[in-house]
Amino acid sequence: MPEPPPRRVPEPPPRQVSEPPPQVPGPPSPPVPDLLPFGTRAVPARDKTAWLVAEVRRAIAEGRLTPGDRLPPSRTLATALRLSRGAVTEAYRRLTEDGPVEGRGRRGTVVRAVPRTVPPRASTPPPADPFAPATGEAVFDALRELPARIDLTPGRPDLAAFPRAAWLRATRAVLAELPTASLGYGDPRGEPALRTSLAHWLARTRGLLVHPDDLLVVSGAAQALSLLGPVLRADGIDQVAFEDPGSLGVRQHLRRTGFATPPVPVDHAGIRVDDLRATGARAVLLTPAHQFPTGVVTRGARRRALLRWASEGGLVLEDDYDAEHRYDRAPVPALRTLLADRVCYLGSASKLLAPALRLGWLVPPPPLRDALVEAKRFADLGNDVLAQHTFARLIDSGDLERHVRQSRTRHRRRRDAMIAALARHLPHAVVHGAAAGLHLTLTLDTPVPDTDVAAAALARGVKVQPLSWHRVRPGPPGLVLGYAAVPATAIEEGVAGLGAALRDLA
Incomplete structure (x- = not known):
């Protein structure tokens, strides 16, 4: 029987090679030559991070980088300049810390707005000796x-680190939500929203348990002293004893307000209370949490002696000017937590955020409160309402704490x-x-x-x-x-x- 012919296996059809799917382009990276116009040949062999920091600063100074420009992502710039990504990341960190740029999360690293340079007035010649004597108020x-x-x-404070983005967010939210009626004249004591936020802030940071109605919003500690002047003089106080050494600017302000300022020595434990008694003054201005300029913290025994002096009829003006800035020790409680009826507490946003905000707060003893509210009413009818609401939102959102x-x-x-x-x-x-x-x-x-x-x-x-x-x-x-x-x-x-x-x- 003949063998059947071999079965023919059909050849497989040629393999179809499909074209790769088109790539969907992502958001383009910033063109490196446009943002940072320097060539890779200029990169030195050493100190590459310092070189990059200097080049970015130069680009900002010469106007090649302007406020709002976004720097390239660190990976993109590292590839373009043939640097390690770590060198670029460290350069961005230094620039962010020093102020020219800021990180905005997913939006990248952006050049900050920089203040315009104002030329000095030609009509004001510089003083021949600006340091001696330091007696003039100017x-x-x-x-x-x-x-x-x-x-x-x-x-x-570091004004370059002012939280511009957070302040802008808070301002926009306030403008979107603030009722029209709130754009009229405000409460001379300060907006209730800010006084409530400040009461919570002072409780968390300074241990002060105050009701919002106890607070008076002022235009910084300087205005607080100006308001206190006529109120204290009406109570028969014509001297405010002062720490020695102590802030020349504050001492000048007290004198301008009409007070004599007998000096009281400060040593390693704070103000010397026996010397305070010897002045005969019925009021004293102190910086007990961080004495200016020595940095001394008023110790427990001196605090107790101060409180005995105050309970006998003395008044303490407690200037808590920079208590939030502490590094190697726990915060000490404010004096007002110990004797509210004889301590007038002064605080401000000047060292916390920026002096330009002209925002401060006063927690007076109850007998002085009504007179100070009247003085504030006739001084300026109250602080800027929009700024108060913005500051309150900054506190409530946690942005201030961050x-x-x-x-x-x-x-x-x-x-x-x-x-x-x-x-x-x-x-x-x-x-x-x-x-x-x-x-x-x-x-x-x-x-x-x-x-x-x-x-x-x-x-x-x-x-x-x-x-x-x-x-x-x-x-x-x-x-x-x-x-x-x-x-x-x-x-x-x-x-x-x-x-x-x-x-x-x-």
């Missing part, structure tokens, strides 16, 4: 107008940078007040007047305040240095300039 204005490469003036936490971290780094720089360049200086606040105070082992040291530093482009400005009685020479508003690199350069100025005078 001494701070004169110093502020003098140019300096590095400004270590105390009392300034800002304080971030500021605390940044300020601690800058404080540490200043202490390290002082150890290198002024090793014989004694540092005071490092545990909290926005400034350090130095006492110097030199026969040279501190006003001469400050003038020599200014000649080198470094602006500081002499400690003697804030003294009434003689004391050791010293300097008061602010660190909160200055990047760490500038702090190092400024302290080095101080050391050089001091050596020149030796």
Whole structure:
């Protein structure tokens, strides 16, 4: 039987190769040459992070990067410049900390708005010697107008870190929700919404249990002192004792308000209450949580002695100017928590956010409250209503608390940078007040007047305040240095300039 022919297996059809699906383009990355116009050949072999920081700053200064421009994502820029992503990320972190840019989450890293430069008035010649004597009331204005490469003036928060995005969100929400009737004249005591928010804020941060009706919203601590002037004088008080050393600006304000300001010595434990009694003054202005400028915290025994003095008829004006800024210790309670009837509490947003807001609060003893409300009514009919509601929303949303936490971290780094720089360049200086606040105070082992040291530093482009400005009685020479508003690199350069100025005078 013949074999059947072999079965023919059909060849498989040719494999169809489908075209790849079209790629859906994502959002385009910012073109690197347009945003940062420098070539990869310019990247140095070392210090690449510092180089990138300098290039971004230069692009901002020359107008190639303008407010609102978005920097490339770190991965994109690292690829374009052949850098490690870590170097770019660190550069962005430094730029964010120092102020030129800010991170906005998914929106990336954006150039901040920068203030316009206003040329100095030609009609105002600089003073021949801006530091001696410091008796004129315009001494701070004169110093502020003098140019300096590095400004270590105390009392300034980091204004570049002002939470612009959070403030803008809060303002928009307020404008969207605020009833039309609220755009009229407000309550001279302050908007109920803000007084309620402040009552909660003070309870959380300062241990103050106050009712919203106990609070009076004012235009900063300066207005609080102006309102207190006629009210206290009507009660027969014509002297307000003052810490020595103590803030020259506040002392000037008290004198302008019509008070004599007998000085009371401050030592390592706070104000000396026996010396306070010896002045015969019925009122005293204190900074007990972080004394300006020494940084001393009023200790328990002195607090008890102060409260005994107050319970005998004295009045304490408690200026709680920077208590939120603390680093190495727990916060001390406000004096008003211990004797509400004899302590008038003053607080402000100036060190918390920015002096430009002109927002403060006053918690007076009950016998003074009605008179102070009347004084506020006839002074200005009350603060800006929109700003009050915006500030209240910033508190209620948690944005203010987040800002304080971030500021605390940044300020601690800058404080540490200043202490390290002082150890290198002024090793014989004694540092005071490092545990909290926005400034350090130095006492110097030199026969040279501190006003001469400050003038020599200014000649080198470094602006500081002499400690003697804030003294009434003689004391050791010293300097008061602010660190909160200055990047760490500038702090190092400024302290080095101080050391050089001091050596020149030796």
